[in-house]
Amino acid sequence: MKTRLTLTAIFMASFALSGCTSTPGSTAQTETANPATATQDILDASACIGSTEPPAAWVSKLNLVDDPQLLASSLGQPTKGKLCQGKVYEVKEGESLTVFRAWNSTNPNSQFGAWWAANQPNGKVAQYREGYEICYQWSPLDKMTRCELKPGSKLVIGNGQSAQCSEWLTYPVSAEQQLYLEDTETLVSNCQTYDAVFGWE
Structure with a gap:
């Protein structure tokens, strides 16, 4: 089922970031005469932040499990994206x-990628990119899919590792929770897809 949904945040991204001079949020972009120093400043403060505990509404629906391989696949080195920290959980029976x-609608394999969120995207795209460590060249964020796990x-529940998108743009570590899944298409059902539409404030 395909439904149109006004996601003001999503389509603003390609325009807000096209010039690469606007800052996604207050700390996402470090613009300086010395990009190496800017990146080092972020690395110096790259300790993980946020919580790996499930959202309150999910606590009773998940079991904490041990899966070192899945956890290792979700974690990234500083400036490389992925997760800074995480824990593995399993959805309970029933x-x-x-x-x-x-x-990214231009990549047909993108719909069921590894990275998901517990909440529907909202607000400004620049802030969403910062919170979820999504570089502008990775995706225009012009589609959204909602599924049942x-x-x-x-799944791994964790917080974002820093990501260097370009010489002038490095996202710091984030407290926003991200979800990491493998073989996602086999894990989800009842999916709905939405198109981004223009919306301006």
């Missing part, structure tokens, strides 16, 4: 979780 993914599915 339960399901609603998850969201903003993605099936019982027995494993």
Whole structure:
């Protein structure tokens, strides 16, 4: 089922970031005469922040499990994106979780990628990119998919690692929770896809 949804945040990204001189949020972009120093400043403060505990509404629906391989796949080095820290959980039998993914319509394999969120994208795209460590060249974020995560599915809940998008743009570590899934298409059902439309404030 395909539904049009006004996601003011999503389409503003390609315009807000096209010049690469506007800052996504207050700390996302460090513009200086010395980009190497700017990146080092972020690395110096790259300790993980945020919580790896499930959202309150999910606590009763998940079990904490041990899966070192899945956790290792989700973690990234400073400035390389992925997660800074995380824990692995499994959806309990008889339960399901609603998850969201903003993605790139020009890449047909992007819809069921590894990175998801517990909440629907909203607000300004620049702030969303900063919170979820999504470089502008990785995705225009012009589609969104909402799915139900099936019982027995494993996921990593964690917080974003810093990501260097270009010489002038490095996102610091983030407290926003991200979800990491593998073989996502086999783990989800009842998916709905939405198109971004123009919206200006």
